[in-house]
Amino acid sequence: xxxxxxxxxxxVTQMGNDKSIKCEQNLGHDTMYWYKQDSKKFLxxxxxxxxxxxxxxxxxxxxxSPKSPDKAHLNLHxxxxxxxxxxxxxxxxxEGRDTDTQYFGPGTRLTVL
Amino acid sequence: AQRVTQPEKLLSVFKGAPVELKCNYSYxxxxxxxxYVQYSRxxxxxxxxxxxxxxxxxxxxxxxxxxxxxHLKKPFAQEEDSAMYYCALRILTGxxxxxxxxxxxxxxxxx
Numbered sequence: 001x002x003x004x005x006x007x008x009x010x011x012v013t014q015m016g017n018d019k020s021i022k023c024e025q026n027l028g029h030d031t032m033y034w035y036k037q038d039s040k041k042f043l044x045x046x047x048x049x050x051x052x053x054x055x056x057x058x059x060x061x062x063x064x065s066p067k068s069p070d071k072a073h074l075n076l077h078x079x080x081x082x083x084x085x086x087x088x089x090x091x092x093x094x095e096g097r098d099t100d101t102q103y104f105g106p107g108t109r110l111t112v113l
Numbered sequence: 114a115q116r117v118t119q120p121e122k123l124l125s126v127f128k129g130a131p132v133e134l135k136c137n138y139s140y141x142x143x144x145x146x147x148x149y150v151q152y153s154r155x156x157x158x159x160x161x162x163x164x165x166x167x168x169x170x171x172x173x174x175x176x177x178x179x180x181x182x183x184h185l186k187k188p189f190a191q192e193e194d195s196a197m198y199y200c201a202l203r204i205l206t207g208x209x210x211x212x213x214x215x216x217x218x219x220x221x222x223x224x
Contacts, residue, residue: 004156031209043157043199043214055209090157097209100145100164104157 003027004105006091012111013081020077021108023091031055032074033092033102034066043090049074050097078110086112115140117202119215126190127223134185134218136174136200145203146183147212148174152196160185160198170194190222 004025013019025032033056034046048056052068063079078085091105116139126132138144148160161169163176163183174185183200200215 041217
């Protein structure tokens with residue numbers, strides 16, 4: 001069974017559109033994360049949620065809005081997509097907010113045309 | 114601010130040769146460091162953590178606070194070691210657990 005899953009795997013869209021990426025974990029973890037990996041493979045944290053509560057927000061434009069309907073899901077909604085949003089987005093989870101090991105999803109490659 | 118530097122974008126070695134993937138960090142607090150690996154078409158996964166002082170798949174990494182380094186080493190490279198390796202620094206903030214990653218080093222083991 002897949003521990004951390006993301007949908008879709010690939011997303012190609014036009015500038016200005018609004019899109020969502022979904023993430024689900026079946027590990028029973030309390031904490032979930034979104035990371036962005038740019039074209040130079042630089043991986044940077046965007047958000048973290050613990051039990052549906054936002055605990056880390058790394059100066060991400062407010063066009064990005066994470067939503068956690070329950071602790072097993074963390075979705076990422078992006079409004080008014082820009083070319084610079086093209087990247088691979090990784091979801092991850094950890095047992096708790098202070099637990100060191102994070103488990104990553106397979107990534108969603110977003111291409112904005 | 115914290116920073117993780119991996120100076121080599123690509124490291125190419127022959128099978129059986131020693132491997133050293135460099136990682137330097139900058140952090141004013143007490144560091145916790147990790148190596149994550151991403152094999153081709155697979156997800157990013159934890160390889161090892163400095164706290165455990167373990168050897169995983171023949172890889173070891175020692176935290177050197179004096180040199181602010183956490184280099185990843187393996188005495189004899191194998192073909193299956195070819196992957197992207199990320200060094201990461203963990204910081205516990207009031208909000209939680211934050212990993213700062215380096216830019217990664219692509220290791221290519223040639224026959």
